[in-house]
Amino acid sequence: MAHGGAGVTSLVEVLGGTDVGVRWPDPARGEPRRVVLVGRTSARGLRSVSQALGALHDGRAPQGLDLLAVVLVADAPGRLPLALLRRIRVLRSAAPVRRVPWIPAWRTGTTPKTLPRQLDRLAELVGTERHTGAGS
16 A cells, blocks of 8 residues: 555455555565555545556666555545646556545445445456355
């Protein structure tokens, strides 16, 4: 994840995978090579994602990582302000970007009755299936 509170725990519960916190995995220690960088769609979240992408592109991350996508989890319901949409366009120029819409149940720590189809597409990308316990 690019920053704390990005939504990684919720995504791991639905999709599986490994949460390595706010650091890069180390394939030399047996950690995953294939990574998904997760951040919120807030200004702070997008800035953190941008900094992490910079580190990856500048060689300040472990060698041999395969970035599958940047996953941006909605930080609030509704449409994003134009300034944030512009930042997302810049991120798209550097990496594939997938967006996860606002899921109200995640805010209260409950299991959603249904999950958005964007999570199906994300599951395909990372090579997993959604966990049935998450309301699918």
